[in-house]
Amino acid sequence: MPLIGAHMSIAGGYYKAVEAAAEVGCDCVQLFTKNNNQWRAKPISDTDVSLFRDALKRLEIQAPLSHASYLINLAAPDRALWLKSIDAMVVELERAERLGIAHVVVHPGAYTTSSEARGIRKIAWAIDRIHRRLPRCQAQILLENTAGQGTTLGWCFEQLARVIDLCREPERVGVCIDTCHAFAAGYDWRTPSGFRSTVEALESVLGWERIAALHMNDSLKPLGSRVDRHAHIGHGEIGVDGFRRIMRHRRLRRIPMYLETPKSTDPETGQPWDVVNLETLRNLARSK
Ligand SMILES: [Zn+2]
Ligand SMILES: [Zn+2]
Known part of the structure; x- marks a missing residue:
């Protein structure tokens, strides 16, 4: 059976x-290691780390x-923001490493006032700087594909592949694919x-060995809308x-899967939506 989990809040501790993941029956969990809308983060204490690691072990x-x-x-053309983003990503990787988390998912970025080609080069340069500052870090960056709103990069798999190819240490970069x-x-x-050509693109453009996580979200908006609504x-x-x-796909189902769907309760079943979505995915995995 595939590993299926969900994004969960760290309010009150990692x-x-x-x-929360164990409560709804997850096999795996995604979290922010700091407030996702702030630059600053308070340091992670030894107690935070041991409580987190113990919980993972105890709750399997x-x-x-x-x-x-x-x-x-x-990808920011503004140098101050670009440098600040590099610093922040270094902190993200250090925090993940401290907690024993193997991967950090990041959105590649938006080129805003520059160009697609320039944006792609800046992302690769940023990753090189991050890697140079963390030569022995085990935690790896996973670039997430995006819906392609505005000037965001990484909506097509070729853009993700180009960023990785431009990096000095491409073996330190993986990919997270969001279905929505x-x-x-x-x-x-x-x-x-459509499924055949999507899977073929994943395989030939990115390669299975690079895809370390799947975000499992249905889409409120139509195919090709370039709008991200889970x-x-x-x-x-x-x-x-x-x-x-x-x-049911033999390669996709081996990749850990994480729901990022709205929380709340399903009015039809009275169950938390995570429970309902996990059950739906597990039933589909078992179906013929
Ligand atoms: Zn994301
Ligand atoms: Zn996602």
């Missing part, structure tokens, strides 16, 4: 995210994943031919057929 939650701050823009973002960017999971599994435009193909 171990709280692990407990695997593959903890960190998501970096939304403020980071490694890919769909909004024009990759169709729903139909046999929906509950089977309740959006990707629908049950798309997720059935993903859950």
